Structures are given as structure tokens and as C-alpha cells.
Amino acid sequence: MPKVTRRAFMKVAGVGAAALALSDRLLVSRAGAQAGAQDKEEAGYTICDGCNGVPFCGIKFYRRGDIVTRIEPWPGFPTATLCSKAYGTLQRIYHPQRIKYPMKRTKPKGSPDPGYVRISWDEAYDMIVGHLMRIREKYGPHTVFFYVGDPKEPRTAVQRLAATFGSVNYGDESSTACRKGANTAEVLTYGYGTTGSPPGKDTRSMLIWGTNPPYSGPANDWQELLKAKERGVKFVVVDPRNTPTATILADIHLQPRLNTTAALAAGVMHVIFKEGLYDEAFCAKWIHGIDELKEYVKAFTPEKTEEITWVPAKKIVDAARLYAGNGPGGMKTSPQGTTHDLNAGNNHRAILMIPAICGYIDVAGGVEDPTNPLEGLGGNWSNGPPVFCMRKKMNDMREHRVDNKDFPAFAELNFDVQTNRMVEYIKEGRVKAFLAWGLNMMIWPQTQEYQKAFESLEFSMAVDFFYRPWTHNYVDMVLPGAVNYERLAPFAVHGRKLFGRMPVKPVGECKEDWQIALEIGVRLGHPEIFFNGNVEAACDDILKMWGVNYAALRKDIEKGVVIPPKKPNTYRKYEVGMMRQDGKPGFPTPSGKVEAVSLILKKHGLTALPEYKEGLKTSQEYPLILLSGGRVPYITHSKWRDDAPWLLELQPQPLLDIHPDDAAKRGIKKGDEVVLKSQWGEIRVKAKPTILVRHGIVGIMHGWSKANVNQLVPRQFDPITGYPPFKEVPVQVIKA
Amino acid sequence: MARYGLIVDLNVCTGCMTCVLACKQENLTKPGIQWNKVLELESPTLDQITYVRQACMHCDHPPCVEACPSKAISKRADGIVLIDQKKCTGSKTCIDACPYGVPRLNPKEDYFPGNAIPYEQNAAPYRIQLAGKASKCTLCAHRVDKGKEPACVEGCPSKALIFGDLDDPKSPIRQRLWQSKQLLAEQGTHPKVSYIAPKNAFRGSEQKILENR
Numbered sequence: 001m002p003k004v005t006r007r008a009f010m011k012v013a014g015v016g017a018a019a020l021a022l023s024d025r026l027l028v029s030r031a032g033a034q035a036g037a038q039d040k041e042e043a044g045y046t047i048c049d050g051c052n053g054v055p056f057c058g059i060k061f062y063r064r065g066d067i068v069t070r071i072e073p074w075p076g077f078p079t080a081t082l083c084s085k086a087y088g089t090l091q092r093i094y095h096p097q098r099i100k101y102p103m104k105r106t107k108p109k110g111s112p113d114p115g116y117v118r119i120s121w122d123e124a125y126d127m128i129v130g131h132l133m134r135i136r137e138k139y140g141p142h143t144v145f146f147y148v149g150d151p152k153e154p155r156t157a158v159q160r161l162a163a164t165f166g167s168v169n170y171g172d173e174s175s176t177a178c179r180k181g182a183n184t185a186e187v188l189t190y191g192y193g194t195t196g197s198p199p200g201k202d203t204r205s206m207l208i209w210g211t212n213p214p215y216s217g218p219a220n221d222w223q224e225l226l227k228a229k230e231r232g233v234k235f236v237v238v239d240p241r242n243t244p245t246a247t248i249l250a251d252i253h254l255q256p257r258l259n260t261t262a263a264l265a266a267g268v269m270h271v272i273f274k275e276g277l278y279d280e281a282f283c284a285k286w287i288h289g290i291d292e293l294k295e296y297v298k299a300f301t302p303e304k305t306e307e308i309t310w311v312p313a314k315k316i317v318d319a320a321r322l323y324a325g326n327g328p329g330g331m332k333t334s335p336q337g338t339t340h341d342l343n344a345g346n347n348h349r350a351i352l353m354i355p356a357i358c359g360y361i362d363v364a365g366g367v368e369d370p371t372n373p374l375e376g377l378g379g380n381w382s383n384g385p386p387v388f389c390m391r392k393k394m395n396d397m398r399e400h401r402v403d404n405k406d407f408p409a410f411a412e413l414n415f416d417v418q419t420n421r422m423v424e425y426i427k428e429g430r431v432k433a434f435l436a437w438g439l440n441m442m443i444w445p446q447t448q449e450y451q452k453a454f455e456s457l458e459f460s461m462a463v464d465f466f467y468r469p470w471t472h473n474y475v476d477m478v479l480p481g482a483v484n485y486e487r488l489a490p491f492a493v494h495g496r497k498l499f500g501r502m503p504v505k506p507v508g509e510c511k512e513d514w515q516i517a518l519e520i521g522v523r524l525g526h527p528e529i530f531f532n533g534n535v536e537a538a539c540d541d542i543l544k545m546w547g548v549n550y551a552a553l554r555k556d557i558e559k560g561v562v563i564p565p566k567k568p569n570t571y572r573k574y575e576v577g578m579m580r581q582d583g584k585p586g587f588p589t590p591s592g593k594v595e596a597v598s599l600i601l602k603k604h605g606l607t608a609l610p611e612y613k614e615g616l617k618t619s620q621e622y623p624l625i626l627l628s629g630g631r632v633p634y635i636t637h638s639k640w641r642d643d644a645p646w647l648l649e650l651q652p653q654p655l656l657d658i659h660p661d662d663a664a665k666r667g668i669k670k671g672d673e674v675v676l677k678s679q680w681g682e683i684r685v686k687a688k689p690t691i692l693v694r695h696g697i698v699g700i701m702h703g704w705s706k707a708n709v710n711q712l713v714p715r716q717f718d719p720i721t722g723y724p725p726f727k728e729v730p731v732q733v734i735k736a
Numbered sequence: 737m738a739r740y741g742l743i744v745d746l747n748v749c750t751g752c753m754t755c756v757l758a759c760k761q762e763n764l765t766k767p768g769i770q771w772n773k774v775l776e777l778e779s780p781t782l783d784q785i786t787y788v789r790q791a792c793m794h795c796d797h798p799p800c801v802e803a804c805p806s807k808a809i810s811k812r813a814d815g816i817v818l819i820d821q822k823k824c825t826g827s828k829t830c831i832d833a834c835p836y837g838v839p840r841l842n843p844k845e846d847y848f849p850g851n852a853i854p855y856e857q858n859a860a861p862y863r864i865q866l867a868g869k870a871s872k873c874t875l876c877a878h879r880v881d882k883g884k885e886p887a888c889v890e891g892c893p894s895k896a897l898i899f900g901d902l903d904d905p906k907s908p909i910r911q912r913l914w915q916s917k918q919l920l921a922e923q924g925t926h927p928k929v930s931y932i933a934p935k936n937a938f939r940g941s942e943q944k945i946l947e948n949r
Contacts (some may be wrong), residue, residue, distance in 0.1 A: 087757035214750035218893035244750035
């Protein structure tokens with residue numbers, strides 16, 4: 001292998017990230033030389049991080065030595081197949097642009113070129129620990145913000161790091177724009193998080209709201225929904241887009257105007273109450289505020305609802321009859337899509353009230369809640385197990401959360417912090433350092449304000465696979481993360497099944513996220529809490545809850561390990577005291593009932609009924625509504641553009657979905673360059689006239705660095721969730 | 737001897753592109769070359785989009801075989817039509833002869849020019865794509881020979897692709913053959929890939945009736 005002299009390296013490093021590719025090439029070629037024909041092809045196993053969804057899909061791969069050669073679905077894994085993004089992960093491993101060693105900036109922040117140079121891991125850790133100790137001493141531990149973006153995999157280890165360091169301020173992409181908004185609404189309403197359940201054998205109708213499983217969960221939810229359709233289950237699909245879910249499943253497809261969810265739900269409930277299709281006994285006994293709800297929805301006649309939502313009155317009536325008249329009915333909601341507007345919390349709560357008034361909650365075939373969630377997880381595996389994450393210590397420090405005043409209901413219900421007001425937190429000196437795994441500045445509306453704020457931090461670092469200028473130009477240090485084929489942690493949890501991984505050695509000097517977090521912890525002076533930097537030992541510490549260890553997962557890796565359930569499957573668990581921690585009958589809410597009127601929202605002076613609130617108004621100047629971030633099957637956020645050219649080839653540039661009639665009115669044809677603008681910003685993109693979107697709505701994927709749609713989204717936030725209006729901004733489209 | 741074919745069920749294809757990527761990963765096709773393509777057909781009247789997976793039809797009477805001047809294309813005994821890229825001279829006659837416009841010339845470019853990509857080194861023969869030579873779907877003959885399904889079929893999350901032996905009366909593909917239709921059948925190519933038309937038209941009509949009642 002030809003040597004790169006230090007001087008030669010500094011010369012190329014001076015011109016910034018693009019030059020890094022040159023030396024990367026050498027590392028890849030060396031790896032390539034190891035892929036000798038002499039190595040026997042062996043199987044390996046890992047988990048996909050392609051979409052940042054959890055539970056993850058299983059990948060079986062083949063390796064020669066430490067070279068991954070090809071991949072296929074993991075036979076027998078709970079996810080039956082893979083998706084396009086998963087196949088794309090192969091191309092990511094040996095991408096010449098991967099970051100393969102730690103780098104620090106040498107030019108001051110604000111310089112056009114950060115002047116990144118290669119450093120050793122020792123130097124990187126010394127710098128990080130030096131800054132952390134100094135900042136903790138000077139400003140207090142809570143001014144260091146710990147963050148996990150995409151992938152979610154490092155969350156568990158990073159929370160342990162934050163807690164041990166002594167900062168309560170840990171946040172992630174879920175507590176910024178993804179899952180935690182809807183989750184908050186669910187906890188406020190039912191007392192626990194749920195996006196519904198797959199249709200069971202008793203299910204007769206399904207309500208699918210704002211989610212498109214063939215693109216977001218092709219290997220799990222979608223399989224069950226297709227089977228249910230075969231069985232004759234009736235489907236109401238609510239989605240402003242003309243998705244394959246609507247085309248393939250819907251008996252009735254409602255395409256509402258954006259940010260009118262609460263009005264549409266009220267309209268549906270109006271019909272259900274008026275026609276006596278609701279479950280009177282359940283409503284009387286188990287819904288707190290049922291009278292207020294009934295009273296509230298009285299005004300939402302089908303005609304008035306049509307006026308607000310654009311959904312034909314007749315369809316609203318039909319949908320209510322189909323769903324409420326064919327019980328039990330299941331529900332599948334989006335983990336986030338319905339919360340991207342200024343009434344996010346109550347919009348989502350309104351949806352949840354529909355199956356509730358029908359009495360479908362936790363009945364067989366309804367919105368089922370698992371009887372036997374894996375003990376010790378305290379919710380979804382992606383959040384991390386509470387004991388390992390030191391959630392109790394974090395809870396004791398709650399008063400120091402930076403988001404307490406801005407979003408009190410959100411702050412009360414979540415362990416992770418809402419980050420949308422990071423600009424203010426930094427300006428006010430409440431955050432001084434930012435340690436990030438998988439940070440993407442484009443997650444925030446008015447991205448440039450966050451970039452600017454980050455420049456004034458005393459220290460920031462980011463772990464990533466690639467150099468992403470829109471983020472890394474604004475931090476002090478970038479560390480090379482190992483990709484999914486090179487990670488041991490975390491292992492996978494599907495229900496009560498556990499699966500391990502058999503990774504290859506990382507390329508270059510990359511390290512897996514957990515290892516980086518553990519090693520920082522060790523150097524902060526806590527070798528025993530961070531298992532001396534041993535990732536497998538950290539996993540074993542979690543696995544011991546279930547009486548197993550990683551070695552046991554490896555024994556029959558393809559089959560995994562099943563932790564047997566403890567109780568027989570039970571429904572209506574609220575009747576028998578199986579839902580609340582205190583063992584009393586009822587729901588785990590303050591009132592012990594499903595809360596149409598939320599006591600937590602009331603306490604914080606927020607709107608307690610799931611009311612409709614008109615948001616941003618269209619005008620003659622901005623007559624269309626922007627739906628940003630509608631799922632594209634082969635893209636997640638800003639991933640899978642340059643990361644895997646196989647995928648980029650499917651759509652090499654940002655495309656604006658616009659209804660053919662709206663396009664024709666503006667003289668816009670397929671492929672025309674257009675200006676998409678709102679009151680807050682504009683981008684130039686190519687137009688794609690398509691009936692995927694309805695009249696009056698235009699759609700575009702977020703995360704394109706050269707056409708960042710979040711520049712059009714204002715920094716206004718729903719008071720309950722803290723979410724910005726990604727899906728309701730009034731815009732105009734003009735032929736460029 | 738088997739006679740392999742494929743049915744594409746347009747009722748459940750969602751346009752998720754998994755088949756396109758499963759094929760890329762399996763066969764390491766060149767930039768811009770997709771042996772598996774997905775067309776989007778929009779019907780504004782029905783307000784519905786149909787996704788159509790398109791690839792080599794593995795015709796029983798393949799015009800490309802006759803057209804090739806260097807005899808680089810052949811039909812195996814099991815019906816799979818293959819291009820031998822080593823024999824191909826890049827004359828493009830197969831491209832002109834194919835009524836479905838399937839074969840494409842491999843470009844010179846690579847995804848990562850100038851970089852040796854480890855999984856491309858010592859790759860199995862079926863993953864070696866030669867620049868300037870015609871290429872197309874092989875129905876994953878290398879997998880079929882081992883008793884496996886083509887990569888796109890294995891990958892499809894909606895099970896919209898049904899693979900099997902058209903001569904075996906008990907095979908799943910034969911069970912549904914009556915529902916399917918060959919494309920451009922009048923060309924006399926006898927394609928072994930056929931399509932089940934979507935019921936969307938019916939569902940669309942039903943919705944219109946309900947809306948106008």
C-alpha cells in the first residue's frame with residue numbers, strides 16, 4: 001500500500017472534505033486486497049438501519065474474510081423480506097467517501113472551509129473529555145447536550161453516558177420531529193404509546209390514518225394488512241396522498257386538507273354518536289370527558305366538516321358507518337406523519353378517540369395492547385432499557401431539562417428532550433456543548449438558524465458515516481462510525497425474540513457507536529460503568545435481565561432466542577388491573593380512563609379537548625399547501641442520496657409532486673424547473689405532475705441538501721409536542 | 737425439463753422498488769442499467785396509480801436470439817434467455833429486435849470510478865458486467881440452478897412476483913396463469929412473463945357509483 005506522508009495529507013486536507021476521498025481510496029483498496037479468492041465464503045448476520053425504523057429487519061450476508069460480498073433476507077427473522085434501502089446498505093460499506101478516521105477542524109467556525117485534519121482516537125478522546133470536564137466545571141453538567149439522530153441504535157449507550165456525566169439533557173430525532181409527538185398524544189389519551197396493532201383474526205374493519213406501510217413497513221405491517229384484505233376486512237384509509245395503501249386496501253379513502261385532522265375526526269365521531277354506533281357502556285365507564293367530547297363534535301356536521309377538510313360529506317358518513325358498524329375495528333396510525341403541524345398533539349389525540357368511542361380498545365381484533373411485552377424494556381426497544389439507561393437518575397434531574405418551560409406537557413411525559421428550541425437554548429447559554437451521534441441539521445425548520453447557533457457552542461462533535469457539509473461544517477470534530485455490518489450492538493428485539501449479530505471488522509479506523517460512547521465514559525473516569533469499553537459486556541449487562549448473554553444469541557444465531565411469555569394473552573386489561581403500575585383497574589392516565597379531556601394538558605393550561613384549530617392560512621399569494629416528508633420508499637431523511645448510488649439512481653434530484661391540474665394551471669410540465677416558495681423561504685426543484693397528491697397540495701421529500709425544504713417551514717411549534725408545521729405551510733409554485 | 741416463467745400481479749405491486757435494488761445487489765449491474773424497472777401508470781379518471789414491473793420476458797420465441805450476429809444470445813433448455821457478454825460485440829441488434837426494448841448496452845462508467853470495490857473483486861461470473869456489451873435480466877439463472885427463486889422474487893415484500901415452472905400443473909404459477917395476460921402477445925414472441933391486471937378499474941367504478949348515488 002502506498003504511503004501518504006503527513007505533509008501530503010495536510011496538503012489535501014486543507015481543501016476540505018472533498019479531498020478526503022483521495023486517501024480514503026487507499027484504505028478501501030487495502031480492504032479490497034483482503035477479499036482474496038482464498039477466503040471461504042461464510043455467512044454473517046446483521047440488522048438493517050436503512051430506514052431508522054424499529055424493529056429492524058434482519059440481513060443475512062456473505063463474507064470472505066472481513067469483506068461483505070452479498071446480502072439476502074435473514075431466513076426465519078420476524079421481518080420476512082428486505083426493502084430497497086436494505087439492499088442499498090451493501091454499497092454503503094465500501095463507499096470511497098466514507099469517513100474512516102477521526103477529524104478535527106483547524107479553521108475557526110464561520111470560515112468557508114473548516115480545514116478538517118486527521119487525528120488519532122487518543123487525541124479525539126482527550127479533546128472531548130477535556131472540553132466536557134471544563135464545561136461541566138464552569139457551567140454545570142446540564143449545559144452539555146447529548147443527542148442521537150439517525151440511526152437510533154446508539155441511544156441506549158448514549159443515555160447511559162449522559163446520565164453518568166450528569167446531564168439530563170439528552171434528545172433524539174424522535175423527540176424533535178419523529179415518534180415522540182404522536183407518542184405524547186397517545187400517552188395523554190390512553191396512558192400508553194401505541195400506533196395500533198396489526199389486524200387479528202377477529203378484526204372486521206381497520207382505520208389507517210396517515211401511514212403508508214408498503215413504504216414504511218413493507219416487511220412487517222404491510223404483510224399483515226395484505227392478509228387482512230384477503231380475509232375481507234373493511235378498510236378506511238385517511239391520507240391526503242393517493243398511496244398504494246389507499247389503492248390496494250381502501251374501501252373508503254378520505255383525502256383531507258392538511259392540518260384538519262381534528263376536524264375530520266370530529267366529523268366522523270359526530271356521525272358515530274348521532275347514529276348510535278358508539279359503545280355506550282365503554283364511553284360511560286371508561287372515557288373521561290365523554291360529555292364534553294359529545295358536545296364538542298355536535299357542530300361538526302358532515303357538511304361543515306366537508307367545508308373544513310375538503311372531504312365529501314357523504315364519504316365522511318360512509319367511513320363512520322363502515323368503521324363503527326363493522327366491529328371490532330383495528331387501527332394503524334402513523335408514528336409521526338399526523339403530528340407535523342401546529343395542532344399536532346390534539347390532531348393526533350382526535351384520531352385516537354375514534355376507536356375509543358367505538359369500544360375497540362384492547363378487545364380481540366381491536367386496538368390490541370400486548371399482554372406480554374418483554375420485561376425490562378419499558379416500551380419500544382429503540383428507546384433503550386430504563387435500568388441500563390439510568391432513567392431513574394435522569395428523572396431525578398428533570399427540573400434541569402431545557403424544554404420544561406417551552407413544552408411542559410412534552411417535558412413531563414418524555415425522557416428525551418424536545419430540541420426544536422435549540423437556537424434559543426444555545427443563545428441563552430443553557431447549552432454550551434453538543435455531543436451527537438448521527439446529527440442532521442436539516443431536521444430543523446429554518447436550518448440556517450441552527451447552523452449559526454451551533455457555531456457559538458464551545459464544543460460540538462458528531463459521529464457519522466459520511467462527511468455531510470450542511471452539518472459537519474458547523475461542528476468541531478467528526479468521528480467515523482461503523483456501519484451496520486460492522487456493529488455488534490445493539491442486538492435485535494422483536495416481541496419476545498432476541499437476535500444477535502455477527503459483524504465484520506470495520507473499515508479504516510471506524511468504531512461502532514456504542515464503543516465510542518463507552519470509551520468516552522471510560523475516559524471520563526468510569527471504567528466499571530462503561531465495561532472498560534467492551535461492547536459485548538455492555539450488551540450482556542442488558543441481556544442478563546432475561547437470563548441470557550450474547551454468546552447464547554450466537555449459539556443458533558439464525559433462530560435467535562425466545563423469552564417465554566409469563567401470562568396467558570388477556571384482553572380488556574384495564575378491567576382487571578393489568579394496565580396500571582399500581583395494579584388497580586383502569587388506564588394508566590391520571591383519571592384512570594381514556595382521556596377525551598386530558599388532565600395533564602389542563603394542568604399545564606393547554607387545550608384539554610382534542611379540538612380543531614385552524615393553522616397557517618393559504619392566500620392568493622400562497623394558495624397551495626406543502627406536504628413535506630411524505631414517504632418515498634427508497635429514501636430516509638437525507639440518507640440514501642449519495643450514500644448509495646444504486647438508490648440515488650432511482651431519483652437523482654428532488655422532485656416536487658404536484659397535481660396535473662395544478663401544474664397545468666401554471667404552465668408546468670414534467671421535468672420543468674420550478675420555484676417552490678413560502679413566506680419564509682424558497683427552493684428550486686424539478687416538477688413531477690402526479691395524482692399521488694390531490695388538488696391543492698404539493699409534496700416533496702425533505703433532506704435534499706441543495707433544496708432543503710425546511711427552509712420554507714417557519715420556526716413555529718405546536719404547544720403540546722413542540723413540533724413544527726412540516727405538513728401545512730402555504731406555498732406557491734412558479735415555473736422558473 | 738422445466739419451463740420457467742414469472743407472473744407479475746399488478747394488484748399488489750406498490751412501486752416500492754425492492755425488486756430493482758435486489759437485482760442490482762445480486763447482479764452488480766452497471767450505473768443506469770436496471771434489469772428490473774418499475775413504471776408508474778397514472779389514471780386521472782380513476783384517480784389511481786398502477787405500478788408495473790418490467791424486465792426481460794424470456795420469450796419462448798425470442799427475436800433477440802435470431803437477430804444477434806455473433807450468436808451471443810441463447811435460450812436454455814429450461815426457457816431462460818441469456819446473453820453471453822463475452823461473445824457480444826455490442827452491435828445493438830438485439831436492442832432493435834426486442835419488441836419490449838429490454839436489452840441495454842453496459843456503459844463504461846462505474847459507480848465509484850477509479851476505486852477497487854472489494855465485493856467486485858473475485859466476484860462470481862454472473863456478477864461481472866462488461867462495458868459496451870448488451871445485458872439484461874437472466875431470471876437469476878445462477879440461483880435457479882441451485883433451486884432458488886430469482887432475487888427480485890425473493891425480495892418482493894408484497895409477493896407480487898410469482899416464479900415457477902409453467903409446465904408443472906401443480907406449481908403456483910400455473911394455478912394463476914389463467915388470470916394473467918401476456919404483453920404484446922400479437923408479436924408472436926410467446927413471453928413467459930405475464931401480468932395479472934389490477935382490479936382497480938372495478939374498484940374505481942364502484943367508488944364512482946357510490947359517490948354519484
